Amino acid sequence: MKGRDSISEGGLSELRREFRGERGDLIPVLQRVQEIQGYLRPEAIRIVSRWLKISENEIFGVATFYAQFRFHPPGLHHLRVCLGTACHVRGGEQILLTAQQRLGVDTGETTPDGKYDLDRVACLGCCALAPVVAFDQKVHSQMSVLKIQRILDEHKSA
Amino acid sequence: MARKEPRKLAMEINHRPVTFPEGVTVHRAAELNGIDIPSLCSHKDLSPFGGCRLCMVEIEGMRGYPLSCSTTAQDGMKVLTDTATLGDLRKEILKLILSEHPSSCLVCDERVECKEYQGTIRKAGVTTGCRFCPNDGQCELQDLVEKIGVTEIDYPIDYHGYDPEHDDPFYDRDYNVCILCGRCVRMCQEVRGTSVLAFTYRGPKAKISPAFGRSHAEAGCEFCGACVDVCPTGALADKASKWEGKPDGSLISTCPFCPIGCQIELYHKNGRFTGARANLDPEVNDGQLCVKGRFCLPEVTHHFERAKRPLLRKGQYFRVVSWEEALERVAGELKGIAPEDFVMLVSPDLSNESLFAAQKFARECIGSSNIESTARMELGGGLGLWSSLFSLPISIKDIARADVILAVGLDSRFNFSVVGTKVRKALDAGAKLVTIDPCDSNLAGYTDDWLSPTPGKEGALLKLFADRLAGQKADTSAAAAEAGVDSDMLERALAIISSGHEPTVIIGPRVFHYSDGTALADALMTLAGAKKVNIIPLYFGANARGALEMGVFSEVGPGGVSRNGKGFGWTELLSGSRRPKVIYCVGDVAFQERPDCDFLIVQDTYLPSFKVDVFLPASSFVEAGGTLINMEGRVQQVVRVENPPEGVVFGFMRPDWRIFTDIAKALGSQALSYQSAADVFKEIRGAVPGFPAEVDRTPRRMKPIDRPLIVAARGDKAADGDFWLVAEPGGYRHRGIDIASKVGGLCELALEEGFRMHPEDVESLGLADGDSIRVTWDDSQAGAAATVKADPECSRGAVYFTRRVILGGIKQGRELGPLLGLRQNPARVRIARAEG
Numbered sequence A: 001m002k003g004r005d006s007i008s009e010g011g012l013s014e015l016r017r018e019f020r021g022e023r024g025d026l027i028p029v030l031q032r033v034q035e036i037q038g039y040l041r042p043e044a045i046r047i048v049s050r051w052l053k054i055s056e057n058e059i060f061g062v063a064t065f066y067a068q069f070r071f072h073p074p075g076l077h078h079l080r081v082c083l084g085t086a087c088h089v090r091g092g093e094q095i096l097l098t099a100q101q102r103l104g105v106d107t108g109e110t111t112p113d114g115k116y117d118l119d120r121v122a123c124l125g126c127c128a129l130a131p132v133v134a135f136d137q138k139v140h141s142q143m144s145v146l147k148i149q150r151i152l153d154e155h156k157s158a
Numbered sequence B: 001m002a003r004k005e006p007r008k009l010a011m012e013i014n015h016r017p018v019t020f021p022e023g024v025t026v027h028r029a030a031e032l033n034g035i036d037i038p039s040l041c042s043h044k045d046l047s048p049f050g051g052c053r054l055c056m057v058e059i060e061g062m063r064g065y066p067l068s069c070s071t072t073a074q075d076g077m078k079v080l081t082d083t084a085t086l087g088d089l090r091k092e093i094l095k096l097i098l099s100e101h102p103s104s105c106l107v108c109d110e111r112v113e114c115k116e117y118q119g120t121i122r123k124a125g126v127t128t129g130c131r132f133c134p135n136d137g138q139c140e141l142q143d144l145v146e147k148i149g150v151t152e153i154d155y156p157i158d159y160h161g162y163d164p165e166h167d168d169p170f171y172d173r174d175y176n177v178c179i180l181c182g183r184c185v186r187m188c189q190e191v192r193g194t195s196v197l198a199f200t201y202r203g204p205k206a207k208i209s210p211a212f213g214r215s216h217a218e219a220g221c222e223f224c225g226a227c228v229d230v231c232p233t234g235a236l237a238d239k240a241s242k243w244e245g246k247p248d249g250s251l252i253s254t255c256p257f258c259p260i261g262c263q264i265e266l267y268h269k270n271g272r273f274t275g276a277r278a279n280l281d282p283e284v285n286d287g288q289l290c291v292k293g294r295f296c297l298p299e300v301t302h303h304f305e306r307a308k309r310p311l312l313r314k315g316q317y318f319r320v321v322s323w324e325e326a327l328e329r330v331a332g333e334l335k336g337i338a339p340e341d342f343v344m345l346v347s348p349d350l351s352n353e354s355l356f357a358a359q360k361f362a363r364e365c366i367g368s369s370n371i372e373s374t375a376r377m378e379l380g381g382g383l384g385l386w387s388s389l390f391s392l393p394i395s396i397k398d399i400a401r402a403d404v405i406l407a408v409g410l411d412s413r414f415n416f417s418v419v420g421t422k423v424r425k426a427l428d429a430g431a432k433l434v435t436i437d438p439c440d441s442n443l444a445g446y447t448d449d450w451l452s453p454t455p456g457k458e459g460a461l462l463k464l465f466a467d468r469l470a471g472q473k474a475d476t477s478a479a480a481a482e483a484g485v486d487s488d489m490l491e492r493a494l495a496i497i498s499s500g501h502e503p504t505v506i507i508g509p510r511v512f513h514y515s516d517g518t519a520l521a522d523a524l525m526t527l528a529g530a531k532k533v534n535i536i537p538l539y540f541g542a543n544a545r546g547a548l549e550m551g552v553f554s555e556v557g558p559g560g561v562s563r564n565g566k567g568f569g570w571t572e573l574l575s576g577s578r579r580p581k582v583i584y585c586v587g588d589v590a591f592q593e594r595p596d597c598d599f600l601i602v603q604d605t606y607l608p609s610f611k612v613d614v615f616l617p618a619s620s621f622v623e624a625g626g627t628l629i630n631m632e633g634r635v636q637q638v639v640r641v642e643n644p645p646e647g648v649v650f651g652f653m654r655p656d657w658r659i660f661t662d663i664a665k666a667l668g669s670q671a672l673s674y675q676s677a678a679d680v681f682k683e684i685r686g687a688v689p690g691f692p693a694e695v696d697r698t699p700r701r702m703k704p705i706d707r708p709l710i711v712a713a714r715g716d717k718a719a720d721g722d723f724w725l726v727a728e729p730g731g732y733r734h735r736g737i738d739i740a741s742k743v744g745g746l747c748e749l750a751l752e753e754g755f756r757m758h759p760e761d762v763e764s765l766g767l768a769d770g771d772s773i774r775v776t777w778d779d780s781q782a783g784a785a786a787t788v789k790a791d792p793e794c795s796r797g798a799v800y801f802t803r804r805v806i807l808g809g810i811k812q813g814r815e816l817g818p819l820l821g822l823r824q825n826p827a828r829v830r831i832a833r834a835e836g
């Protein structure tokens, strides 16, 4: 490969050593890019596209299939709402919806001020306490629409 | 790489013994034997997907209901495709699909009446009702629902409620009716190699889209329409013919927009041409097209500005007149004219019949050898070089069989896309690709080596490859330094290309337009003499080869015979060094202003923007038909689709050959007496050696004409400056117009407007995208100003612009006029912000 999109940009040069640059490397390469840069930015996808000879559109398609990839910079604080089986059954969907409305972002996005990002997770491992959310390192159990509102409001004003 | 014919095997389908070629799927085997297995996601050119599950069958000895589209057919298999159980299963699957597909009208008991009278309050809106879907009546899904007999849907309904997408040119998208069959995705990825479309997200949010919700234009779409053609629903629909409804029929024709000569199907309804699609003919385009052939024909034919009546200038008035009056006037002007006072300009976009009749008219009715064509400008390097190239066995089809490909200056996104799809096919079969191009291109995304020389050095680099293929030694490191490429990379690329047994070399049109073509011509001739290299030289002007074979040049007559007429050429005309009395432009408007003469006759499909004395309305291809010669020498037919009576309703257009005959008659000359295009065809057969007796699509080799191989570059004095100014040929000529001026979508894409530079160069000059810049080439004030586009595909240190040959219809781009006469290409220039 030659050209103006060299992999050395944005701290990605080590990828060259780690991978052979084959089509099959796509997912591990994306994982490393996300580790290094925090999320998948369009420029990085362009570089990976040229390197692995896979179109940007295809890469985006693959990456959006997996919940682990982010396309927005992570926020200062992370709110993760559990939608595992137990939490789902006990109204996790409703909690997520409320969080989306309160923060004004969709799942996988970050608020414009960069303070909060919102994600859904499959199971936080405390199903007995469902529905559950994790706010930064702390797990809040037996959530209700009111409780999630309160957590967010209190944090915002703090 | 000789391809083995696959073995024939036998099996039984629905108790009937059938045969099939080894390696196909059960679905394809059935299809080849005329047995229809319901399917919504499989397609003969695409890999199996197994998404819709409608194609399930029963196979003896196999458990369950295997999918016929992803099961390879085996010798001796016993397959049932139509049992009662299969019918029930398919019904349920279809109901599930319909639970997400707005289709109340598919199953509504009012659906027949609703179509006829719209007598009932509709149960659904435009995007949700079948009768209001552009696909109505020509929809695979609708047909299947009918066939399988679904009358109610007893699953919970979950429609998407997406906004329809109208923002891209040429086709609209409504993903509310998309069934996620993935055909478009696979078509775009596997056949086009463009990969604009992908499945994004998953579960109920799954949707077909480019990355980051970009528009198709931004995502690299070629607007080839291949995705539209395979979509089984109304999710993708042509903008121009969206609501035309089901066509009455179609005819197979040839695309008249470039010398590839793709086979297209022209659809018509009520005697009117409605739209074009690719024909599956495997000889040239194999079901693929580019944006011009797929989307541009209807607008070029039916644009409201089409000039449909004879017009005559009388004093200060320019009036509609009858054919008799116009012909009488023309004959009056031409009667007894001295041969040297007459010049005829004929377009390389005309049919062979019209080209032949044109030269005969000039030579025999007027007795003048002053006949000239813009084909000369399109065939950069000169007629000698091109007749030699046309004497080679050029094969577009065989690109796909190459094991190494060298592409020089080729970007197949909006022009010559079909060549791009062949390259893609070869790569899929394991071929290696090397590209030589200062610019980024759509091929750069998957090339093995991209050599990016200084603009103008492509020919010199190509010479190295030619020498290597011909087994000659050459000093690569000096050449690498000279061309500005890395010598290790060059060595590697040379090794790749010389490792091939069936090399293909493709040369894009830009390279032929550099003022110094000696190295290029040298390289091409070396290649022609090397082991079997498939050389694909690309140029614009759909029938430029026909123009050469029909002999529409003062020094070349029919059959490529040398004539010693030294007539008026472009040089004399454009510089004004000689002044003819009468100029007769036949679809060849290479002027921005009226050329200097006493009497100007223009015969075309659109009026030029300057004053003419007589305008003669010519039929377009769909109205006249005729034959064209593609770059491989195939004589291919353009069929007449519209045949309306001459009159005020449909217009008074006549085929070009007929108009020449009419004028000859008015002049009292016996030289032309054609009754039909077939008469002319017969005469061509007699005059042009090797021309077939009837339309014959076999590639032919031309006899090289007796002309110098290369027309020496006549550069003006070398200019100086910090940037290379590179002129690229315009890709959208057709007769007297640039079709971008008539086709809304092309106009929107604005591919050829203004200057283009790399964003970092733009920035380093303290400019921004869209600013006006002034380009100057010496100390005189000579120069041109226009806006600059920051285009990451441009090479650094250069500024690109499109030097169109045909200027009719162009509204923007006139400001580039001063650059038309610049002979140096590339030329050194200076760039500054334009004042004011």
Ligand code: SF4
Binding pocket: B101, B102, B103, B106, B128, B129, B130, B131, B133, B134, B135, B136, B137, B139, B140, B141, B142, B177, B232, B233, B234, B235
């Ligand atoms: S895609 Fe076909 S079935 Fe669906 S609404 Fe359109 S015409 Fe009807």
Ligand code: SF4
Binding pocket: B187, B188, B192, B194, B195, B196, B197, B216, B220, B221, B222, B223, B224, B225, B226, B227, B228
């Ligand atoms: S028009 Fe062609 S390039 Fe564009 S998305 Fe469809 S198949 Fe792909």
Ligand code: SF4
Binding pocket: B177, B178, B179, B180, B181, B182, B183, B184, B185, B208, B227, B230, B231, B232, B233, B235, B236
């Ligand atoms: S847009 Fe058409 S071809 Fe593409 S997935 Fe949807 S239904 Fe299939």
Ligand code: SF4
Binding pocket: B255, B256, B257, B258, B259, B260, B261, B262, B285, B289, B290, B291, B292, B293, B294, B415, B416, B417, B418
């Ligand atoms: S490649 Fe040429 S012949 Fe084919 S569709 Fe495009 S313009 Fe027409």
Ligand code: FES
Binding pocket: A082, A083, A084, A085, A086, A087, A088, A122, A123, A124, A125, A126, A127, A130, A131, A132
């Ligand atoms: S499902 Fe939510 S914690 Fe397990």
Ligand code: FES
Binding pocket: B038, B039, B040, B041, B042, B049, B050, B051, B052, B053, B054, B055, B056, B067, B068, B069, B070
């Ligand atoms: S055609 Fe076989 S699964 Fe769709």
